[in-house]
Amino acid sequence: MKRTFPATVAALATIGALATVSVGATPSAAAAPSATSLRPAAAVQLRESPTPDCADNGNVNPCYEYQTWFWTFDNCNQYAYSHPYDRNRYDRHVCAVFSGGATVGLWFHKVRG
Structure with a gap:
């Protein structure tokens, strides 16, 4: 033993x-770091249209105002960063899954106006 x-x-x-x-x-x-952790926060948020949508809530602020759609998150974010929006009216943009995941929609978060 x-x-x-x-x-x-x-x-x-x-x-x-x-x-x-x-x-x-x-x-x-x-x-x-993974590839997803290096992306901007807005690109990672995979969700349907953000709420409340200005078109659905009587345009009561704050709300998300739909702008247009793109084929990819990269195109959506590039457009939003290269086309300045009215900072007095909107405080940020959101790129999110749109039309059941076929496209990516661009919304501006409306705080005034």
Whole structure:
């Protein structure tokens, strides 16, 4: 029995060391930024039309005012960033899934006007 006990302890120590090495590698791999974490926040929000929609709530602020649609989130965000909108009327834009996921809609969040 004296021989079995040291062998068991050695085997458990080896398994523990291997588990520590593999567990230690996992967090660093998980901490690496993914492609989705590098996108702007507006592009990540995969949702149907934001609410409340200005057209549906009698244009009561704050609400989301639909502008147009695009084929991709990148096109939607590029358009919104390259075409300045009235900052006195809107405070941000949202690109979201539109028409059941076939396209991407652009909405401006209307706060005044």
